[in-house]
Amino acid sequence: MSSPTSLDSPRGGTRRWEQIAAALRADIASGHFAPGSRLPNESLLAERFGVNRHTLRQAVQALTREGFVNVRQGSGTWVRELVLDYALQKRTRLSENLAEAGERAERELLAQESGRPAGPWAQALKISAGSRIELLYTRSSVRGRPISLSTAAYPSARLAGMAEAFLRERSITAALRSLGVGDYTRLRSSISARLPTPDEADALARPVTQPVLVVNYTNVDAQGVPVEAACTLFAADAVQLQVDTGEALA
Amino acid sequence: MSSPTSLDSPRGGTRRWEQIAAALRADIASGHFAPGSRLPNESLLAERFGVNRHTLRQAVQALTREGFVNVRQGSGTWVRELVLDYALQKRTRLSENLAEAGERAERELLAQESGRPAGPWAQALKISAGSRIELLYTRSSVRGRPISLSTAAYPSARLAGMAEAFLRERSITAALRSLGVGDYTRLRSSISARLPTPDEADALARPVTQPVLVVNYTNVDAQGVPVEAACTLFAADAVQLQVDTGEALA
């Protein structure tokens, strides 16, 4: 009936609030509403879309369920920083929505080093303290926003060309595959949290008061031989780790 | 235990440094050397044990490998803040987890509330937004040091007496069992990190600059029906989460 704005858009369902939710979702995905920013207030948005505030609220509730925004009474509706679910076992949840918007992580090589392992690396890789390792420092971003910093160690004896392979393949998995490690699995992850150093905070484009999730892990090949030992720092406002322990149940 | 273990102890291996390491380990475990405190300097300890400083350093190195202490040149040897490995698995039990580390957790009820679920709780428990829930606020401590705060929700329809049962049984697992929930398993854990609020920091006896690990999870009974939805804050300096993904089960 009262359709001052175009009802011509077939996207996002037939109901008005679904169309509005789709429009807001697109604005968030496109970066028009940046993560961490506040949406215009409900009255304004309702007016802008030409609907009653109740109708707009239904759209916002949908975005809340999907994890795109957080609504705080008295404060406003905020675009969620927490965008990425990182599955430690399998499974994804929030990312499936973003995958539709073409969400993809970009990983860049910050620095590379090769030398003798300092204590923990050798132990994690189960190699002798004398043998050499390749160290790769990388940063991952989503939509141009830094998400994580990784320091990864590889045994030089087997994976001497990791840095070049990574630069060529643009992916750790592809780089390992090109060096003969067809498949690898994660053994165990150890998770803790701390405040970042100024350098780390800078590389993550975040304040030093924003905690990072520290994940230490080891990847092994099909034979159970360690091929990668790494420590990843996740910006805790942007990444949420998921651990699935429920299996097929009745 | 008021005085440090002396060197007469025959336990802990045949080598002198192994005996000394065992003695120091016992002192740390007993709390004689408190987490976060500094050990006497190496010369003093060597003299106390009647060995050369080189011998003592071997013992300290062993403790370093085991994670009991951190050695900082020019600063001293520091007893590591209580680091408990908390395993996230299908059957996740606080007491069992700590028992493996030779620790015992005390859990106290801070507050109790019963009312209508606010949004997320109802959703996590898969009950209608109108039905009632029991909310239990608890704090867990190890060796008298607070390590975690939990807010747990239970459906009143099935578990109305949770607070009383917990006070009687002194354990969530036992309380649930006494109310007819024989076994339960963890579906999914979602892990994040943030800085604590002043109240939370106070309850954990930590500064507001010390991040907390935030773990959201749901426990279901044998039939897959949710019986507990909870959010636990772990003091990140004391707890490290372990996720095992190595084993292929089922």
Added chain:
DNA sequence: TTAAATTTGTGCGTATGTATG
């Protein structure tokens, strides 16, 4: 510390379109 302004949360009532029987 207090008060005002801003913003979301919630309740009431009304009306319309769409299934169902």
Added chain:
DNA sequence: ACATACATACGCACAAATTTA
């Protein structure tokens, strides 16, 4: 054709939480 039930949408008013001055 009619009654019923339900989801959608609009309008107004006030409550509650938060921010700001």
